[in-house]
Amino acid sequence: MELDLSCHVAGIKLNSPIMNASGAMCTTLKQLEQLDKSRFLSAIVTKSCTLTPREGNQKPRYHGTSSHSINSMGLANMSLKYYLKAAEIFGKTKPVFLSLAGLSADENVKMIRGIASSETNVSGIELNLSCPNVPNKPQIAYDFEAMGDILNRVFEVDFGTTPLGVKLPPYFDPVHFNQAADVLNNYPKLRWVTCINSIGNGLIIDPITEETVIRPKDGLGGLGGSFVKPTALANVRTFRKLLPSHVDVIGCGGVLRGMDIFEHILCGASAVQVGTYLQESGIAGIPRLYHELENVMTLKEYRTLDDFRGKLKIAPLMFANKDPSC
Numbered sequence: 001m002e003l004d005l006s007c008h009v010a011g012i013k014l015n016s017p018i019m020n021a022s023g024a025m026c027t028t029l030k031q032l033e034q035l036d037k038s039r040f041l042s043a044i045v046t047k048s049c050t051l052t053p054r055e056g057n058q059k060p061r062y063h064g065t066s067s068h069s070i071n072s073m074g075l076a077n078m079s080l081k082y083y084l085k086a087a088e089i090f091g092k093t094k095p096v097f098l099s100l101a102g103l104s105a106d107e108n109v110k111m112i113r114g115i116a117s118s119e120t121n122v123s124g125i126e127l128n129l130s131c132p133n134v135p136n137k138p139q140i141a142y143d144f145e146a147m148g149d150i151l152n153r154v155f156e157v158d159f160g161t162t163p164l165g166v167k168l169p170p171y172f173d174p175v176h177f178n179q180a181a182d183v184l185n186n187y188p189k190l191r192w193v194t195c196i197n198s199i200g201n202g203l204i205i206d207p208i209t210e211e212t213v214i215r216p217k218d219g220l221g222g223l224g225g226s227f228v229k230p231t232a233l234a235n236v237r238t239f240r241k242l243l244p245s246h247v248d249v250i251g252c253g254g255v256l257r258g259m260d261i262f263e264h265i266l267c268g269a270s271a272v273q274v275g276t277y278l279q280e281s282g283i284a285g286i287p288r289l290y291h292e293l294e295n296v297m298t299l300k301e302y303r304t305l306d307d308f309r310g311k312l313k314i315a316p317l318m319f320a321n322k323d324p325s326c
């Protein structure tokens with residue numbers, strides 16, 4: 001059976017459901033070139049940027065293992081201009097999504113105007129509403145009023161037909177899922193949401209040295225990897241239910257194996273982004289993800305991603321169990 005792993009995000013056809021998560025291997029042209037070369041990565045997302053370059057937080061600011069990571073880069077990036085250049089170069093081969101994380105509504109508006117007036121072929125804009133690592137800058141998407149204010153400003157800009165999506169933080173409470181969706185549903189031009197950014201302000205320590213593994217913010221940073229997957233799946237699944245079908249959900253969080261991609265898609269993801277695993281394995285690890293997903297699909301006799309996307313079933317009701325402890 002010939003498998004078809006193609007998918008669509010914001011109407012753009014992608015030949016694989018795998019792309020990098022913003023932040024992972026996407027800060028420099030050299031890294032972006034590597035992403036461009038991997039035929040199993042169907043699109044490139046650039047490092048969340050600001051109008052002017054930033055050095056970011058003090059080092060060490062990233063710590064990763066094969067299963068998880070913590071980071072507090074502090075929005076270290078090369079500037080919008082640099083990533084526009086990257087889009088010009090690599091946009092010829094595959095879609096390039098520019099991730100924007102302006103430190104104010106004005107800065108985001110300026111950057112979006114800058115993209116609109118550039119000749120560059122940017123495939124999409126991922127507006128990051130969830131950076132947890134800039135000291136004294138709260139995550140916007142945890143403040144629903146602030147999120148609405150920013151989105152009002154952003155959608156007033158005429159950015160033509162370039163699709164725009166938002167990167168959301170993880171939510172943990174049904175009330176918050178509903179409040180976030182109520183805000184997002186005011187913007188008919190919104191084309192996707194990416195769920196989730198890292199779980200903000202976790203703490204990983206080394207009991208041998210009795211130190212935090214990263215330095216900024218007294219060791220607090222964004223968590224990624226296997227332990228964020230259940231939270232990511234809950235967010236993908238819930239936003240898939242709460243947003244209209246023309247808004248795609250991109251799954252991000254805990255993608256370390258092909259089966260993880262399968263689970264994200266089962267929860268309704270159109271495509272997935274890979275952060276910790278990409279950072280740790282490099283692009284050399286990406287073919288394994290793709291082939292593992294192919295193997296899962298073959299075993300389950302699914303030919304296309306549509307065959308199982310969003311088709312998660314709820315555990316059936318268990319009858320006649322008198323044991324009150326389970």
Ligand code: DHB
Pocket residue numbers: 023048056071072073074075076101128130131132133134197198222
């Ligand atoms: C950074 C981290 C994030 O999770 C994010 O969304 C944007 C920037 C950072 O620390 O650079």
